[in-house]
Amino acid sequence: MLPFSLPISTLAFCCALIAFTSQAQNPAPSSTQQDELRYVIYLSRHGVRSPTEKPFRYNQYSAAPWPEWSVQPGYLTSHGYELMKLFGAYDRARFADEGLLSASGCDDAARVTILADSDQRTRETGKALAEGIFPGCNLEVHALAEGINDPLFHLLQTSLTPDDRKLAASAIAGRIGGDAANLTAAYHPQLETLDRILAGCGRVPPQNGTRTSLLDVPSSLASGKGDHPATLRGPLAIASTLSENLLLEYTEGMKGNDLAWGCMDEAALREVMQLHAADADITERTPAIARIYASNLLDQIVMALEQSASGKAIKGAPGKPTDRVLFLVGHDTNIATVAGLLNLTWIEDGRRDDTPPGSALLFELWRSTVDGKYYVKIKFTAQTLDQMRETRPLTLSKPPLTVPVFVPGCSQENFACGIEEFKETANRAIKAGGY
Helix, strand or coil, X not given: CCCCCCCHHHHCCCCHHHHHHHHHHCCCCCCCXXXXXXXXXXXXXXXXXXXXXXHHHCHHHCCCCCCCCCCCCCCECHHHHHHHHHHHHHHHHHHHHCCCCCCCCCHHHHHEEEEECCCHHHHHHHHHHHHHHCCCCCCCEECCCCCCCCCCCCCXXXXXXXXXXHHHHHHHHCCCCCCCHHHHHHCHHHHHHHXXXXXXXXXXXXXXXXXXXXXXXXXXEEECCCCCCEEXXXXXXXXXXXXXXXXXXXXXXXXXXXXXXXXXXXXXHHHHHHHXXXXXXXXXXXXXXXHHHHHHHHHHHHHHHHHHHHCCXXXXXXXXXCCCEEEEEECHHHHHHHHHHHCCCCEECCEECCCCCCCEEEEEEEECCCCCCEEEEEEEEECCHHHHHCCCCCCCCCCCEEEEECCCCCCCCCCCEEHHHHHHXXXXXXXXXXX
């Protein structure tokens, strides 16, 4: 069991049997063009950043050195800032089109709250969004001081017990056939492609005669340490980081030898990106792990939706009852673990369950104009690889990709999920470690 008590906002709801009965008796209303979009929560990843470690940390796996970046490790780049400004400007146009905010001016700034994690990349992403949505309006971004882990976005080491760690390792073992080496076999083609890129693809003079091939890295699984419930080591774990670094080079707009030593086109990038998604699926989306990471965050989202629907402040809920938009600017881990807890999946831009820089899960609160009932729709949105690489402006006619997401056990055929049913679904997931 987890070493924390379940939040009050979720304990108030009925047991699973009553939840299923309620869902059957009170189906979510059918959405129509006349229904009103009342509130949107963005659970967003930060924009394009530099790799989180200095290049020499990665050089042992490559024939030639990794490129230097213009910012410190893990920092949002100026290009990443500009991309998030473009996303913010598009959001303002979309909100105005939906009647959620005015098309211009600063009057509606008081109806938007931006909460960001304490890292530079998340705080600066929040500022870029604010500048894009309300240019010149000085919309405040709320964040803790850098270096202080915000429990909204982070798992605190003190919240983990030895039993939690053992369960997390067992949950992973049960998904991979009990042997971490099975992951190497399952993703061998993608690992070979990445290793060929790292080796210089036959065109880069090797500068590292002691390069370690990914395929020579041993695999293991054990209970975790620190803020990691479980520790999965091996080719896939390393490839997850290195393939993400290649994605960052591509979306930053790097060219020539700075982009994967000239060894990677977009097709190869898409292939190796599967390694990052696969690792996240195992280490973050596994329900027993997702529950540990995301229970508090999901409960905060539920409270914010309830607060908006009721128009009354709820103690502990993020944002204000009068808000129209709430941005929670965190990390891909936050998106993946909330998605894992609710069993949400998507395919966008040809990639399954990917969480690229700037992507977001959208929790939309709608009000039926027929019976006044509230319902929730979830969507996933992200810029395409080329939109990021080429800094393409986003407009209503040339938008980022946005796809509907089905909530198992809650969504109806039109993707609508009654707000009470959504609360009950979230409660079941938090208690059971996944739907």
